[in-house]
Amino acid sequence: MSGLLKVELDTHQFFDLLHALPPSAMQAAWRRTLRKTSTWVKAQVAKTVAQDTRVPQKVLRQRLYFFLHSRDSGKVWLGLNPLQAHRLGKSRQTRRGVSVGRHRFAGAWTMAQRAPTGPVFQRTGKARYPITEVKLDWDDPGEAAFRKVAAQVEARLLVVLRQEVNYELHKALGRIGRHGTR
Structure with missing residues (x-):
């Protein structure tokens, strides 16, 4: 890879959305958001590179990995060695x-x-x-596709986070509705 590609996001705005939920629910929603967003990134990169290089997506997905670093950060790794x-x-x-x-x-x-x-x-x-x-060799189209998808990550992260917060809120409301209290 010619240069290091690092995407940093301000997570404070995301956690403000989760203020009304208990910490465990917030954490669960955020972890699911990271996992689902990484799956989306892998799919989009594989699709874009497959179109450019005529390499099957199945082969490219074997070169994409997601690591959950800590409670609130993850990393998508793309292996660009020749196939x-x-x-x-x-x-x-x-x-x-x-x-x-x-x-x-x-x-x-x-x-x-x-x-x-x-x-x-x-x-x-x-x-x-x-x-x-x-x-x-597929490092040039692979890096270009990764950069293109990385530009869309923040918007996708917000969409998935809203879905996960909505899920946690409904789950909490269901508990309250059944038992009258938490």
Whole structure:
């Protein structure tokens, strides 16, 4: 990744919405909000990158992780290392090389006898050796998609937080309605 991408949000405005709820309900709503927002971020990044690079979303989602750092902060991690060609789909040997999913690699081959679903190789020079494993670079579209989605995170966080606060309020009102008191 060319530069560190860090999104910081002012959480005071979010916690002001949760003032009427007990602390445990506030915490539960905030944790669910972080988890659901991270799931949304992962889906949006995978969708955007898949459109740009023709890489299956399933493969990209394996490169996206969410970590809950503390009670009120989380982190979405995106691995931008090149993708191994054989992970893009089923590889097929053709006369001109190897076709994997929607990608074509001229002059490449697989070791069909030893590992039919294994790596795709290509010569790096004119001699018999050296050979390298074929990989697909996707760091530029991946970083661009991540930045695009990061710009929309705060708005999405507010939408999900409202839903979660509403859920906690209804849950609390249901308890009050049934028992007359808390």
